[in-house]
Amino acid sequence: MDGGIEVEGLRKRFGATQALDGMSFVVRPGRVTGFVGPNGAGKSTTMRVVLGLDRPDAGRALVGGQPYRSLAEPLRRLGSLLDAGALQPSRTARNHLLWLAQTQGLPPSRVDHVLGQVGLADAARRRAGGFSLGMRQRLGIAAALLGDPPALMLDEPFNGLDPEGIRWIRALLTSLAAAGRAVLVSSHLMSELEGVADHLVVVGRGRVVADTGVRELLDGVAAGRVTVRTAAPSAAEEVLARAGAEVRSSGPDSLTVTGLTGEAIVARLTGNGVPFAELSSHRVTLEEAYLELTRDAAQFRASLGQEDQETREAGR
Numbered sequence: 001m002d003g004g005i006e007v008e009g010l011r012k013r014f015g016a017t018q019a020l021d022g023m024s025f026v027v028r029p030g031r032v033t034g035f036v037g038p039n040g041a042g043k044s045t046t047m048r049v050v051l052g053l054d055r056p057d058a059g060r061a062l063v064g065g066q067p068y069r070s071l072a073e074p075l076r077r078l079g080s081l082l083d084a085g086a087l088q089p090s091r092t093a094r095n096h097l098l099w100l101a102q103t104q105g106l107p108p109s110r111v112d113h114v115l116g117q118v119g120l121a122d123a124a125r126r127r128a129g130g131f132s133l134g135m136r137q138r139l140g141i142a143a144a145l146l147g148d149p150p151a152l153m154l155d156e157p158f159n160g161l162d163p164e165g166i167r168w169i170r171a172l173l174t175s176l177a178a179a180g181r182a183v184l185v186s187s188h189l190m191s192e193l194e195g196v197a198d199h200l201v202v203v204g205r206g207r208v209v210a211d212t213g214v215r216e217l218l219d220g221v222a223a224g225r226v227t228v229r230t231a232a233p234s235a236a237e238e239v240l241a242r243a244g245a246e247v248r249s250s251g252p253d254s255l256t257v258t259g260l261t262g263e264a265i266v267a268r269l270t271g272n273g274v275p276f277a278e279l280s281s282h283r284v285t286l287e288e289a290y291l292e293l294t295r296d297a298a299q300f301r302a303s304l305g306q307e308d309q310e311t312r313e314a315g316r
């Protein structure tokens, strides 16, 4: 695939741990692909294999159709952020990037360009050792952008960032994808990917659990759900449940209702004298969609540490 990243049947074992167990997916140009799964699901290992830092027991990973290690000018093909802490602390931000640029035959003009792009122009001559975590992440992203590559792969870029930093990265990733780049960004928190991921590759225990567009995922989960705001949630729940709806509390004065149309809900509540203030189609967060998506995946529940709950439920 031109410019994208392909991962095919990757398997990797570390001692007793099967870190990758048939991991396969593609990262297409022009969109942000979120790579999500609980701690230990195999995200970092996959990225290390893509970069040729770990050798898979089976399978292959390609960048723009070729193994990363065979690329003549890798930074021009794939930019990556694996560990933002991996810096020479005594070097200034600018010198760090100049050194990288030199090793890859990139012009120094790119250094000033990417420093501006990540908002570090004013800190360029400060030592990276004194940088906050957020500034280190920015510097790591600057390094990933140095070769102006068509593909980017960022491991947990939101880690440790304040809300402003998170907003900034989201906007940057969106603009990079809008410019036609393939962008893979990992996170163990679905909420971090809210509003930025166009596509999701959800992983658990070394393999893909779901590979889906975000819009279709959210639409599918939201379908047929109505949020009802009411000052009498208990009465409303009783009336609507009696009419065959599935009703869940979604706040002190709101219910999420499935199985009845908006008109039917209004008719039942009005007919039974239950007051309500507002009806709206349910807005699904990525977090909710993620839980829904993984609800039936036993391996996932286990990964999320809910084995105890399952056991309790089974014993009921």
Ligand SMILES: Nc1ncnc2c1ncn2[C@@H]1O[C@H](COP(=O)(O)OP(=O)(O)OP(=O)(O)O)[C@@H](O)[C@H]1O
Binding pocket: 014, 015, 017, 018, 019, 037, 038, 039, 040, 041, 042, 043, 044, 045, 046, 187, 188
């Ligand atoms: N070098 C290694 N030696 C031994 N085990 C490893 C090594 N690298 C990864 N693992 C194990 O492989 C599994 C997958 O780890 P990996 O770091 O790829 O997961 P992850 O999805 O990136 O998790 P996190 O969100 O915590 O970064 C884990 O059980 C981890 O302990």
